[in-house]
Amino acid sequence: MYRYDEFDATFVRQRVKQFRGQVERRAAGELSEDEFRPLRLMNGLYLQLHAYMLRVAVPYGTLSARQMRKLAFIADSYDRGYGHFTTRQNIQYNWPRLPDVPDILGHLAEVEMHAIQTSGNCIRNVTADHWAGVAADEVEDPRPYAELMRQWSSLHPEFSFLPRKFKIAVTGSQADRAAIRYHDIGLRLKKNTQGEAGFEVFVGGGMGRTPMLAARVRDWLARDDLLTYLEAIMRVFNLHGRRDNKYKARIKILVHALGAEEFSAQVEEEFARTGAPRIMPGEGELKRIAAYFAPPGYDALRDDDPALALRLEKHKDFAGWVERNVSAHGVPGYAIVNISLKPIGGIPGDASADQMRAVADLAESFSLDEIRISHEQNLVLPNVRKRDLFAVWLSLGEHGLADANIGLASDIIACPGLDYCGLATARSIPVAQDISKRLGEPARQREIGDMKIKISGCINACGHHHAGHIGILGLEKRGREYYQITLGGSGDESASVGEIIGPGFSSENLSGAVETIVDTYVELRQNGETFLEAYRRVGPEPFKEAVYATH
């Protein structure tokens, strides 16, 4: 994991002090709310329906046990004993008081964390594959580049007042677990035939009211050109992105208006000109960063563990959990443990301070001190010895963290919705709870198989509904919540935008409609097709017929 040196530590401390001064000026009336708003947003602080909300950055979703314990401490000391892990690999606190926020940021700085640029019209926290560095299918570890981009984007002098927020995601695998084509910039790390690292570059993806998949603007960008090229993209966007209408201000609209070819030509022209000052750090600095991501001290192990085989045979529940929640690791004898934050009927992504501490303990004892946050609002212990899986499972069970539902129908992504959010038009959480209870019986959801249900409480699509196999969008009409269903979306390497199936549903009818869709799939699937495969074969008609005949 990356560790701060004195430079990073000083930078973050200065930033905390600067924000403390801004809060004081706001309290003294020297800053108006209009002036203060962009400043607090760039420090992760929103004003929501009932209170402030602080969004803390977990850069590319990586945490140590010590950092997770600090998050638990903050939840206990400044919130109501829990936090909410988000689709951007961050954590949100829902009840901080404004005067406490500089102190909270101070606590975060002590463990090399911050809330810089988790909000605002600037480059947001860079996200990455949550299995980066450990996935069996990885070409190269994207984390050193994610860290480089974290540093480069932090308080960027030129790009801190963009037309709109800007999100960058990076993956080092062909299988896309970072939804790169749904980002303003998506990067896929790859190698050329000489073994040199470079990137495939996508620009202009996004969700919101105009969902778009990013267009590929470069098949190959040499590693050493990364930041210079990103600056060229950012400059074209900063100068030409629309600022007259916030719903048309994302880079996707600019790319669409110009056409990917013309946009790309403008970027290339800018890129060719910006060669003069050196934007990328030298080889030494790249190596300094990369060294932090060298493989940790793995034991030399056989890949198969006889004790594990025995446990799997004897404990059916354990075997079911391993099947769904444990993934292939690149190192023999190790596994990736995915911890579900989706208990049946629970709030997706929420974790109590006790659960955070339990995960921190497990990371220390069994995962070489590493934890990851996934964009699907779950946690990951990336470095668990197969022989320790049983002990980890037992311990997770004691803390209500052993649900064996990763990737299943109850592994639902949901935004906070109208229960917290000032932008929401409908509630998301109760909808997720309903569906989870309806489909969550263990045998039932295993029978249904891979299924991504994603729920947003407004058109801004924080719950990624456009990328859901079944997407749900909560809206409001004449004071009543209603929900639109989309089918066939996907955020993976076969990315697609879901299609609306027809008129919306009341909150009473929604989970029944979702169940009808699922039942229809189970009936028509062939040869073990997943829902997405079946949908792509048969299209929306059979689902529409079934749903609108009964609801």
Added chain:
Amino acid sequence: MPLIRDGEIIADTWRVLDEGAEIPGQGDVILSLERLRNGAGQIAARAGRTGVAIENSADPGELEAHLAHLDLIALDFPAFTDGRAYSQARRLRVHFGFAGELRARGSVLADQAGFLTRVGFDTFELAGGQSLKVWNASARSMTLAYQRGYDGGQATREAVTELPAPA
């Protein structure tokens, strides 16, 4: 409104020329882009210094042909959240090598001090009601920067020789 350079309030010798007025031979005057375009010959012959104020939607490339006769370019912040002028400044400094005075005007707030300085602005027309003290505190609040290839005020990891004592 106070004009700031290098952390101090300075006298402003420049005046913005009214649209209809004759371009004088003497004195420091700031013209619109249109006047600059139309008066190129006259401007080259001036004894006084010439500047131009452009909107933040203008292409800084339009100034390229005039740079030899320009001592000042004023860039506009219609709202402090509208950051186009940062990129205009960057283009002028890096693409066109403009070495004269870059002035920030409009909604210029103390909290922008570090950003403005690093993209190459030299002078700042501080928007209403703010004090030099707050400007300077803000300008000094971040002494370090991660971005390479930008100048002014803050040190990069390579450039830093001694870190400030913890606050």
